[in-house]
Amino acid sequence: MNILVIPTTDWTKHPVPNRLNFIFDIMAEKHNVHVINFKLKKFKDQNPRTTKCKLHDVTAINVNDPSAYYIVNSVYHMFKIRNILKKEKIDVVVSANILPAFLVNLVKGKTPIVFDYLDHYEESAATYYPDSFFGKIVKYGVRRIIHYNLKNADSLITVTTELKDFLQHLSEKSIHVIPNGVDTSVFEIIPREYAKKELGLEGTIIGYVGSLEYWVDLETAIKALPKLDAKLLIIGPGLFTDYGETIKSLANELGVLDRMIFKGRVEYSELYKYISAMDIGLNPLKHVMKNEVAVGGKIFNYLACGVPVLSSRMKAVKNALGDDIYYYDDEVSFVESIQNILETETDRQKYIDIAETFDWRNIETMYEKVLKSVELEPL
Template sequence: MHVLHFDLKRFKDEPPRDTNCILVDAGLADVDDPSLYYILNFPHHLLKMRETVKREEIDLVVSANILPSLMANFLKVPIVFDYLDHLEESAAIYYPDSAFGKLVKSGVGMMTRYNLRKADSVITVTEELKGFLKGIGVEEVAVIPNGVDTSLLSSIPADEAKRALGLEGDLLGYVGSLEHWVDLETVVEALPSLDVKLLVVGPGLFTDYGDKIRRMAEDLEVADKIVFTGAVKYSELGRYISAMDIGLNPLKKMKKNEYAVGGKVFNYLSCGKPVLSSRMTSLVRVLGDELVFYDDKESFIKGVEEILRRPRDERRHREVAERFDWRAIATEYEKVLRRFA
């Protein structure tokens, strides 16, 4: 499997995760802004795709983005589009509350709909996203949920993990990007009412959302209750999650979040941790009583207190994750690919 490697300037110093795939370097123009990066690099991306398809005799392309996916339609090979979330909102969120953001959303929406309709098949992660796809005229849709590699993410004793990280006490944890689709605002607003600390594991991407959360914490005088780690290696992620007493999935109300089920909830569960999540349509349907949901600051506080009172049941959470192990999910994914390769 050959994977086009988009080496955006901001992440050039981040080492790629270990993989058996062959990474195809596709960078040329070196810029920070993601939209400008893809616009300036699209001729080079198309050239790299054509060269790779011809040289390696590629049988099928799995497409999962916007402008490069548009160009993939000209490669004359079958395409399966992997539609993980609401791409037009995902792209526009990097330009919050701006006219350019609205332009990006409109343009990405048109390109994505074209890409989806041209694909031989579309794989998506929830029934809600399948309904959206059917509504825009996509006929061939398979629903395959997100998951986790439970062999790579497993727990170590919480006390041992906390000691290794220099932490103590009850610990809430968030793993993921610091961007405007996340609702860490509610979490920070709740901290004055809770005797806990917050561990935030992950980088900012293209906006100042992380700085906004830091300023908010300072204004509420809870900055000493929050630890920001930045990006960590995937191989070390299990230790950070193991240190947590509760894994958080705080999301803003938007289609991108309502219709998708991201991987972080399965990461927490794989390490045996209970999950407190914003109430999202797809999550409630897929995982239901396996998670605790909240709707506002007050219910977030109650959710934290409820979970901390419960006896720990790591085995139960781990068993939920094992139902969504990539090894089982991959066989379903492979069946779709083989139909069109």
């Protein structure tokens, strides 16, 4: 197949690789995968990841704000996408973006489109403009565009049954649930104490891996630190907001900033070293819809290293993983859960076995099957 992927962001320089990065780098071993490469100014100084896909630069005007970037480049994006569809004889388009997915409908001709609803887009887009009138405008505009994209796609993919239930109210097209996953081949299993020694860490380590944005609930963990004999290790960058500075300010007010370790961005291939040093991996999320109905990849990263997971009690996470991980509802239950986990002997192999069922190669097989079925359907 000749596949065109329209991703959510910069394909090689965004600090946190997207699920599409993993799926289509595997698929590129068998098919011709072309990717629209949005070169966002925000990430221009990041070291690019390698990829097996063929990248197509579509940036004419570069600006820092992500919404403005897609708006000012929209005409150029449409022109470039049309040319790629014709020149590369694209069989199927996979889109996970907002405005570019709208534009491809105007130039696709008879090429089928699969829309990957990997996040609750309207809420995610508005989160970059917290507590602002502009954020409300962004949310409304994204909702209208996404609804159009969903109705005009030939098939839909999403990450949980909860998101599938949501989408069924918006589209009559076939909806396939394909979860997030983990690349178990790069997550080497090493002893916890050895990992701590290698990284210069001591004592009990509670860890978080992921972006520092306002949909994350690190506030509860920080407020709980005075009641715990532990340190909080944070792996991941701030992207478009000041959430990282907000939690540092809170930690300073509570007198626990000296027990927080900020490592910033770590390459995916190196994550296992830091996760292996954790006694507990956190999936801390605020109770907003985008978190309630999705299951992010960080949980599987922890499990792949045999680390117990403590998560906010989210509907989709609970339905997907049940009692295989731990949950908290507030600061009190957070502290109780931490103490309970530390007092319970960890069955590392159990967690590793769970992660292996969500390996990206298994996920890619599911994804490829959907694309082939769409490609073969008569239009």
